[in-house]
Amino acid sequence: MTTATARRTPADKHDERRRALADSALRTLGELGYARASLREIANNSEFSHGVVHYYFHDKLDLIVYCVRQYKATCVHRYDGVVAEASTADGLVAAFADKLVETIVDEAPMHRLWYDLRSQSMFEESLREAVLQIDQTLEDMVWRVVATYAELAGRPAAMTPHVAYGLLDGLFQQALLGHLCAREGVLDDLRAQVHRLMPVLLGAPALSDPG
Amino acid sequence: MTTATARRTPADKHDERRRALADSALRTLGELGYARASLREIANNSEFSHGVVHYYFHDKLDLIVYCVRQYKATCVHRYDGVVAEASTADGLVAAFADKLVETIVDEAPMHRLWYDLRSQSMFEESLREAVLQIDQTLEDMVWRVVATYAELAGRPAAMTPHVAYGLLDGLFQQALLGHLCAREGVLDDLRAQVHRLMPVLLGAPALSDPG
DNA sequence: CCGTTTCCTTGACGACTGTCAAGACTTTCT
DNA sequence: AGAAAGTCTTGACAGTCGTCAAGGAAACGG
Incomplete structure (x- = not known):
C-alpha cells in the first residue's frame, strides 16, 4: 500500500x-x-x-x-579509504600501490571482464554508452587519488585526469595479464612502477613552498 | 624436382x-x-x-x-622509419606522435582486434602464448623509439621497456576507443599527450653534456 | 592420353545459442 | 476460501556454430 x-x-x-x-x-x-x-x-x-x-x-x-553498471557501483569507491587515511604523500603512494596489487589478486576475474567489455564496445556500439560512463567514473576515482597526492606533496598535478588514468590503466592491465599468466614478480613490479610513476605526474613545487 | x-x-x-x-x-x-x-x-x-x-x-x-601472428609481422616495423629518419629528439617525438595518430586513423579495425584478442587471452589459456609473444614484440618496437629518443636527447631512459610500453599503450588504447566513438579532438589530444609524456621517460642529462 | 594427387565445394551432423510462450506454482488481496 | 497478480519452470522454436566426410574439379606426372 x-x-x-x-x-x-x-x-x-x-x-x-x-x-x-x-x-x-x-x-x-x-x-x-x-x-x-x-x-x-x-x-x-x-x-x-x-x-x-x-x-x-x-x-x-x-x-x-x-551487470557492469552494478559492478561499477561496488568498485568505484575501492580507493576512497586510501585517500581518506593518507597523511603523507609517500604514504598515499604506498597504500595506493598496495591496493592496486590487492585488487589484482582478489578481483582478477571482474577486471578481465571489464577489459573484455571495453574491447567489445569497440565493435558493438550498443555497449559504448555504458562503457564510456564507467570509464569516466574510473577516471574520477583515479583522479581523487592523484589530486590528494598532489595536495599532500605540495605540488600541482602536471597531467590531466584523462592522461593519469590512461597511464595507470596501461600499467594495471599489463600487470593483470601477467598475473593471470602466473608470471613471477608482476605484482612487485607493479608496486615499484607505481612508486616511480606517481612523482612524474606532478610538476614543480609551488613557489610558496620552497624545497 | x-x-x-x-x-x-x-x-x-x-x-x-x-x-x-x-x-x-x-x-x-x-x-x-x-x-x-x-x-x-x-x-x-x-x-x-x-x-x-x-x-x-x-x-x-x-x-x-x-592471423594474429601474420598481423604482428606487418605491424611491428611500423615505426622503424620514424626511428631511422629522426635527427633531433623533438623531431623524433613529433614524427612518432604523428605516426601513432595515423595508425589509429588507418588501422583502427586491426588494433581493436588486437585488444580484443589480448582480452580474450585473459580467459582462454590457449591464446596466451601468442599474445605474450606479440606483446613482447610491440614492447621492443616501442623501446626502439624510446631508446633512440634518449640517445638523441643525450639523456638516459628512466623507465624500463615494459613500463614505457605500458604507459604508451594505455594512452593509445584510450585514444582508439575515443576515435571509434567519434569523439572530437581525441587524435590531437593523443599527439599532445605523447609530446608531454616522452620527456618524462628520460632521466637527468648525462654529466658530459651540460645543459 | 589416362591416372594420381592436390585442391575445393557442397551438404550434412550434433551441439549450442537467444528468445519466447504455455502453464504450474506461489503470494497477495478481497 | 476464492480470485487475481506475480513469479518461475519447462519445453520448444528458429538460427548459428564448428566440424567433418563425400565427392567433384583442377593440376600434375607419366
Whole structure:
C-alpha cells in the first residue's frame, strides 16, 4: 500500500531479484567472459532457471549492461579509504600501490571482464554508452587519488585526469595479464612502477613552498 | 624436382594460400571481432567456401593464432622509419606522435582486434602464448623509439621497456576507443599527450653534456 | 592420353545459442 | 476460501556454430 510503514513494495522486490541475478551473472561472466557466457550457463550458476532472465531483463545485452553498471557501483569507491587515511604523500603512494596489487589478486576475474567489455564496445556500439560512463567514473576515482597526492606533496598535478588514468590503466592491465599468466614478480613490479610513476605526474613545487 | 630453378614447391603454394586466407580472415575479424566472426562469415568475405578452412587450418583457433601472428609481422616495423629518419629528439617525438595518430586513423579495425584478442587471452589459456609473444614484440618496437629518443636527447631512459610500453599503450588504447566513438579532438589530444609524456621517460642529462 | 594427387565445394551432423510462450506454482488481496 | 497478480519452470522454436566426410574439379606426372 506504500503506507508510512513502507514494508516492501513489489518494485523493490523486483529490483532485489534483478540485483541477485546480476550478481550471480557477474560471477559467471568473470569466469567465462562476455562471449562464452550463455544465458543458460549464467542461470545454471544461479538459483534460477534459464527462462527467468527474460522476466527480469529484456535482453541478454540488457542483463550485461545492468551487470557492469552494478559492478561499477561496488568498485568505484575501492580507493576512497586510501585517500581518506593518507597523511603523507609517500604514504598515499604506498597504500595506493598496495591496493592496486590487492585488487589484482582478489578481483582478477571482474577486471578481465571489464577489459573484455571495453574491447567489445569497440565493435558493438550498443555497449559504448555504458562503457564510456564507467570509464569516466574510473577516471574520477583515479583522479581523487592523484589530486590528494598532489595536495599532500605540495605540488600541482602536471597531467590531466584523462592522461593519469590512461597511464595507470596501461600499467594495471599489463600487470593483470601477467598475473593471470602466473608470471613471477608482476605484482612487485607493479608496486615499484607505481612508486616511480606517481612523482612524474606532478610538476614543480609551488613557489610558496620552497624545497 | 626442387631443382635450382625452384619454381614453386607445393609447400610454398600451400603457405601462400594460408596467407591469403588469413589475410582475408583478418579483414573480417577486424570488422566483427573475435567472438562474432564465424568461419562462414570469414569464408564469405574471401574467395573460398567455408569448408576450405579445415583444409588449411586444423582449427578455428589455429586460424586465429596464425592471423594474429601474420598481423604482428606487418605491424611491428611500423615505426622503424620514424626511428631511422629522426635527427633531433623533438623531431623524433613529433614524427612518432604523428605516426601513432595515423595508425589509429588507418588501422583502427586491426588494433581493436588486437585488444580484443589480448582480452580474450585473459580467459582462454590457449591464446596466451601468442599474445605474450606479440606483446613482447610491440614492447621492443616501442623501446626502439624510446631508446633512440634518449640517445638523441643525450639523456638516459628512466623507465624500463615494459613500463614505457605500458604507459604508451594505455594512452593509445584510450585514444582508439575515443576515435571509434567519434569523439572530437581525441587524435590531437593523443599527439599532445605523447609530446608531454616522452620527456618524462628520460632521466637527468648525462654529466658530459651540460645543459 | 589416362591416372594420381592436390585442391575445393557442397551438404550434412550434433551441439549450442537467444528468445519466447504455455502453464504450474506461489503470494497477495478481497 | 476464492480470485487475481506475480513469479518461475519447462519445453520448444528458429538460427548459428564448428566440424567433418563425400565427392567433384583442377593440376600434375607419366
